[in-house]
Amino acid sequence: MSPHPSRLFTPIRIGSLELPARLFKTATAETRATADGYVTDALVAFYRLLARGETPLIITGNIYVSRQGKSAPRQTGADDDDKIPGLARIPEAVHAHGGRIFAQLNHCGRQVVPDFVGATDVVSASATKDLLTGTQPRALSEAEIGQIVEDFGEAARRCREAGFDGVQMHSANGYLMSQFLTPYTNRRGDGYGGEPEARTRFGREVLAAIRARVGDDFPVIIKMNGHDDLPLRAGLKTDALAEAAHRFEAAGVDAVEISVGHYESGFPMVRGSFEHCLRAMVQGSMAHLPLFRRHFMRLFRPFVALACNHLWPGREGFNLDYAPAFKGKLGIPLICLGGFRTRAAMEEAIARGLCDAVSAGRPFLADPFFFAHTRDEVPGPRCVDCNACVGHLGARPADCYHPYVRTEKAAMLARMGLAADDGGDA
Numbered sequence: 001m002s003p004h005p006s007r008l009f010t011p012i013r014i015g016s017l018e019l020p021a022r023l024f025k026t027a028t029a030e031t032r033a034t035a036d037g038y039v040t041d042a043l044v045a046f047y048r049l050l051a052r053g054e055t056p057l058i059i060t061g062n063i064y065v066s067r068q069g070k071s072a073p074r075q076t077g078a079d080d081d082d083k084i085p086g087l088a089r090i091p092e093a094v095h096a097h098g099g100r101i102f103a104q105l106n107h108c109g110r111q112v113v114p115d116f117v118g119a120t121d122v123v124s125a126s127a128t129k130d131l132l133t134g135t136q137p138r139a140l141s142e143a144e145i146g147q148i149v150e151d152f153g154e155a156a157r158r159c160r161e162a163g164f165d166g167v168q169m170h171s172a173n174g175y176l177m178s179q180f181l182t183p184y185t186n187r188r189g190d191g192y193g194g195e196p197e198a199r200t201r202f203g204r205e206v207l208a209a210i211r212a213r214v215g216d217d218f219p220v221i222i223k224m225n226g227h228d229d230l231p232l233r234a235g236l237k238t239d240a241l242a243e244a245a246h247r248f249e250a251a252g253v254d255a256v257e258i259s260v261g262h263y264e265s266g267f268p269m270v271r272g273s274f275e276h277c278l279r280a281m282v283q284g285s286m287a288h289l290p291l292f293r294r295h296f297m298r299l300f301r302p303f304v305a306l307a308c309n310h311l312w313p314g315r316e317g318f319n320l321d322y323a324p325a326f327k328g329k330l331g332i333p334l335i336c337l338g339g340f341r342t343r344a345a346m347e348e349a350i351a352r353g354l355c356d357a358v359s360a361g362r363p364f365l366a367d368p369f370f371f372a373h374t375r376d377e378v379p380g381p382r383c384v385d386c387n388a389c390v391g392h393l394g395a396r397p398a399d400c401y402h403p404y405v406r407t408e409k410a411a412m413l414a415r416m417g418l419a420a421d422d423g424g425d426a
Helices: 041-052 081-095 142-162 176-181 201-214 238-251 275-283 291-311 320-327 343-351 362-366 370-376 388-392 403-415
Strands: 012-014 017-019 023-025 057-059 100-106 166-171 220-225 255-259 334-337 357-360
Touching: 023 370, 041 057, 041 081, 081 100, 081 142, 100 142, 142 166, 142 201, 166 176, 166 201, 176 201, 176 220, 201 220, 201 238, 220 238, 238 255, 238 320, 255 320, 275 291, 275 388, 320 334, 343 357, 343 370, 357 362, 362 370, 362 388
Parallel strands: 023 057, 023 357, 057 100, 100 166, 166 220, 220 255, 255 334, 334 357
Antiparallel strands: 012 017
């Protein structure tokens, strides 16, 4: 137990919404929608189970705002009004157990394997090739940027009509909004590129379009990198990203969640061990890479895994290094993601004033009751940072794929009369 007085289980306000505690479920790619992005029973059950675990705030896996922005098969969409009835089933299930849920809205931009998702038109801020996937995007025109801004606004409207408690703009991890922020991926010479103010323009216009449709009393938060982690490339460092966060706060964002890295960075955003992760990826999304990259990964996977293990070992709170710069710029809540596993580490981060709340993803896949078990100091299935779940993302449903932990989770749920994809109706 931390020697500091605990604020982890005290209320926090995000915009107009008060939450009872400060440990949240961050976004993971649920991979449970239909091929056309419609909500399924399994998707509803996934969120219901997290709500049964008393999770104060759940942030959905990224929801595409247009078919062009879809990044993986069986990803949920908010691209048409006919999806509203299905989307409404998610907050209904969560609210029935006293939880709150935000919809994470996203456009993948260049960060997509076209053959994996059936993409025919890959776009970005500029025509900068993705070195990991080999995907070559084309640069968006200003008119097309305006249409994507409208797509975000309309998707937010649909989510509010469906009953979500807020939305999150995904501007981290190398997706389209992040591509506009980063000089490496934004080489434009018009009003959307160049100076920092211009590179935040796309995100600020998205925020304005969302606010125009949902009003000022509906929480809108943003996920951002604390560091782009793009060595030898023109990536953003922490101070520049904190300044961008300040601009988004001035434009009306209610909270900031910080992550790290682009997909081209490797694995700084998850850390741990990577043998299981890369084995799953080679069989999943990487099976759709161009021929040379596909064979390279199959041949050199064990060596790549060893290098990743060395570069990104697991540790708790690995994004806290970036938090002070953001706290110095922001008057709104800062949520820090990054390897949190223990109550002591979470309490310490908040007690030291490094952040106002913490979020986690993989521990909730290992144990959907992670919040309640942490609060009550009750043992539960514990994430061991094997990252098999990360390797399967987009190809198989988000879940724990470590053999021992998965068995422990199934046994726990069986004792409760539940299954992994059955949140129960009680």
